[in-house]
Each structure stands twice: as structure tokens, then as C-alpha cells.
Amino acid sequence: MVQYNIALIGFGGVNRAFAELVAERNNRWRTELGFQLNIVAVTDLNLGSVVSANGIDARMLIETRFERGGFAKLSGGSAEADNEQVIRQAPADIVAEATFTNPYDGEPAVSHCRWALESGRHVITTNKGPVALAAADLKALARRNHVSFEYEGAVMSGTPVIRMAKTMLAGSGLNGFEGILNGTSNFVLGRMESGLGFSEAIGEAQALGYAEADPTADVEGHDVRLKVVILANELLGATLTPGDVSCRGISSLTVGDIESAAKERCRWKLIGSAIRGEDGRIEASVAPRRLALDHPLAGVGGAINAVSINTDLLGAVTVTGPGAGRVETAYALLSDIVAIHRAVHVNKEAAE
Ligand SMILES: NC(=O)c1ccc[n+]([C@@H]2O[C@H](COP(=O)([O-])OP(=O)(O)OC[C@H]3O[C@@H](n4cnc5c(N)ncnc54)[C@H](O)[C@@H]3O)[C@@H](O)[C@H]2O)c1
Ligand SMILES: N[C@@H](CCO)C(=O)O
Numbered sequence: 193m194v195q196y197n198i199a200l201i202g203f204g205g206v207n208r209a210f211a212e213l214v215a216e217r218n219n220r221w222r223t224e225l226g227f228q229l230n231i232v233a234v235t236d237l238n239l240g241s242v243v244s245a246n247g248i249d250a251r252m253l254i255e256t257r258f259e260r261g262g263f264a265k266l267s268g269g270s271a272e273a274d275n276e277q278v279i280r281q282a283p284a285d286i287v288a289e290a291t292f293t294n295p296y297d298g299e300p301a302v303s304h305c306r307w308a309l310e311s312g313r314h315v316i317t318t319n320k321g322p323v324a325l326a327a328a329d330l331k332a333l334a335r336r337n338h339v340s341f342e343y344e345g346a347v348m349s350g351t352p353v354i355r356m357a358k359t360m361l362a363g364s365g366l367n368g369f370e371g372i373l374n375g376t377s378n379f380v381l382g383r384m385e386s387g388l389g390f391s392e393a394i395g396e397a398q399a400l401g402y403a404e405a406d407p408t409a410d411v412e413g414h415d416v417r418l419k420v421v422i423l424a425n426e427l428l429g430a431t432l433t434p435g436d437v438s439c440r441g442i443s444s445l446t447v448g449d450i451e452s453a454a455k456e457r458c459r460w461k462l463i464g465s466a467i468r469g470e471d472g473r474i475e476a477s478v479a480p481r482r483l484a485l486d487h488p489l490a491g492v493g494g495a496i497n498a499v500s501i502n503t504d505l506l507g508a509v510t511v512t513g514p515g516a517g518r519v520e521t522a523y524a525l526l527s528d529i530v531a532i533h534r535a536v537h538v539n540k541e542a543a544e
Pocket of ligand 1: 201202203204205206207235236237238273275290291292293300318319320345346349401402403404405515516517518521
């Protein structure tokens with residue numbers, strides 16, 4: 193039986209939900225997927241660090257109400273988040289990076305990924321910073337160290353848009369995309385249509401685990417800008433940085449704007465898009481758009497995301513599914529491990 197030792201960096205909504213999946217589903221994964229997971233290290237800015245080569249009980253981790261620095265009370269624990277030491281020295285095969293997204297330079301998550309890859313650990317991450325701002329370097333580092341860098345959850349949480357488009361639409365002539373790529377702002381717009389105030393709607397999105405640590409990133413469009421960079425670079429072969437993407441969020445929309453759109457059978461949506469022009473240049477933007485109710489993206493509600501990918505051979509192919517949520521995003525981490533497992537074990541077995 194294959195077992196992967198996992199280090200969790202950041203123990204907030206996503207990695208907690210992932211630990212819960214490990215506690216509930218490891219037996220099932222053994223049978224269905226051919227591997228089981230063993231959490232050997234966890235670090236968190238608020239809780240500290242804990243390392244155990246024999247494994248840390250996932251159920252204990254999620255059921256204990258730790259205070260600040262509370263990992264110090266566990267065997268192998270410390271009150272400090274010793275990220276570098278844990279990432280480089282814990283006996284992990286895979287490092288799951290799920291700390292805050294920093295939209296400016298991606299740090300400290302970029303360093304977390306770099307330390308892990310340099311130390312020969314696979315990296316799985318839901319953090320948009322390292323993927324949008326340092327993917328090329330991190331992929332090269334992964335190749336040099338014969339490990340994988342996987343990041344399906346960075347766009348549309350557990351809905352597999354990156355892997356699906358890169359593998360299943362290969363050769364179809366991808367030339368652009370447009371879509372709803374932020375669960376929080378889509379949820380907030382829907383709640384405002386139902387009469388809720390902007391701040392109350394954001395509060396609900398935070399409670400449901402959709403929002404960024406600083407929800408300004410959601411409502412000002414910065415989160416979508418990172419996702420547009422990621423999709424454009426992954427799917428269209430672009431080399432965009434966030435500065436290349438014009439960006440406007442939903443914070444300037446008023447209840448009056450939303451009501452007048454509704455009277456004219458329209459609805460506001462925050463749309464991220466990129467398109468390859470005649471000259472080969474990629475134009476990318478994030479902006480609220482007033483869509484007629486019969487537009488395919490107008491009916492996408494709540495924290496659901498949808499992206500229509502333009503192809504030469506098929507026309508538009510639309511992927512829709514959850515775009516935020518703790519469990520939904522934790523699933524993306526599992527899907528990354530499945531990809532690593534298939535690359536390492538299944539392909540090796542097929543070659544033998
Ligand atoms: N929640 C979602 O729906 C969702 C979806 C897709 C992607 N993401 C991304 O996944 C990541 C995690 O999201 P989340 O919802 O769990 O966020 P969260 O705010 O609930 O958790 C982040 C955790 O990281 C810890 N942390 C921050 N900096 C750290 C550091 N330097 N060292 C160790 N720990 C640190 C924090 O203490 C916190 O517990 C974020 O980058 C987010 O953008 C989240
Ligand atoms: N805050 C983000 C999480 C998913 O990246 C959203 O609401 O879409």
C-alpha cells in the first residue's frame with residue numbers, strides 16, 4: 193500500500209477541511225485510489241508547529257480547540273510556526289501550502305513552495321500568490337528536483353478547470369476565456385439582489401469560508417485578476433503579470449445599480465476575461481458587467497463559478513462548479529495528490 197506523508201502549512205479553513213477528509217475518508221481512498229495519507233507535520237501562524245514522524249491523528253487535530261500557540265502542548269510541538277525548518281526537515285513526501293494569498297509578491301507562500309521543492313517534496317497548493325506570481329520559477333525548480341508542483345485549487349476551488357482544459361482540450365485551439373471567477377463577489381451580488389446590504393453580505397461570505405482573509409481582494413477584483421493571470425498563462429501560453437490586467441471590482445456598484453438592472457431584466461456579474469488578438473497579444477481584464485438574464489453566465493448564482501473557454505474547433509466550452517468553500521477547495525488538494533500518484537506510481541507500473 194502506498195502511503196504519502198503530508199505536511200500542512202497553514203491550518204485555516206482549507207487545510208482543516210483537508211484534515212477532516214483524511215480523518216473520514218482514508219480507508220475509502222485506500223480502496224478507491226490506491227493510497228492513504230498520513231499527516232506528519234502542521235504549521236500555522238497562530239497555532240505554532242507540530243511534527244511527528246509516526247503521524248498526527250487527523251481527528252484529534254480537527255476536534256481539539258487549540259489556543260494561540262496551542263500546538264506547543266502536543267508531542268513534537270512548538271508555539272512558533274517554524275515553517276522553513278518543518279518544510280525542509282519533516283519526513284513529508286508532499287507539502288500542502290494553504291496560507292494567506294498575498295497578491296503583491298506571493299510571499300511567504302512562494303518561499304514555502306521553494307523550500308519544499310528544493311528539499312525534494314511535491315507541493316500542492318490552493319494559494320493563488322505562488323501560482324500567479326512565480327509559477328514559471330517554481331515549475332522549473334520542481335522539474336530540477338524531480339517532484340511535482342500542483343495547484344488545481346488556485347482557480348475555481350475543487351472544480352477542475354485547469355487540468356481539464358490543459359488535458360482534455362489540448363489541441364482544440366484555445367484562444368480566450370471569460371467567466372465568473374470569484375465566489376465571494378458572486379455571492380455578495382446575489383445577496384444584494386435579495387435586499388441585503390453590502391457589508392452584511394460580505395459577513396455571510398466570510399462565515400461560509402468563501403472570502404479571503406482580507407475580503408477587499410474579493411470585492412475589488414484583485415482575486416479574479418490573479419486567476420485571470422493563472423488561466424491566461426496556463427491555457428493561452430501568455431506571460432502575464434497582474435499589472436497587465438485592467439481591474440475593477442464590485443465595490444462601486446450600488447443597490448440602485450442592482451435594482452435598475454433587475455427592472456431591465458439584467459444582472460451584474462464580475463467578469464474576468466482574456467482574449468488573444470489578431471496580433472497574438474493577450475488582452476485581459478476584470479470588470480463588473482451588466483448581463484441580460486438570458487446570457488449563459490447570468491444564471492450562475494451563489495459561490496458557483498463558471499468559465500467559458502473559446503476554442504477554434506469546438507467553439508465555447510463552459511466549465512461550471514463551486515468556486516469557493518472549505519471542503520470544495522480541500523478536494524482540490526486531494527485531486528492534486530491523485531495527479532501526483534498517477535504520475536509517480538501508475539505510470540511507473542504501466543512501464544514495468
Ligand atoms: N476558502 C476558499 O474558498 C479558497 C478557495 C480557493 C483558494 N483558497 C486559498 O487557499 C488558501 C487558504 O485559504 P483558507 O480559506 O484556508 O484561508 P484561512 O484564512 O482560513 O487560513 C489561512 C491560514 O494560514 C495561516 N497562515 C497565514 N500565514 C502563515 C504563515 N506565514 N505560516 C503559517 N501559517 C500561516 C493562518 O493563520 C490561517 O490559519 C488562501 O491562499 C486562499 O486564497 C481559498
Ligand atoms: N475568496 C475566493 C476563494 C477562492 O479562490 C473566492 O471567493 O472565490
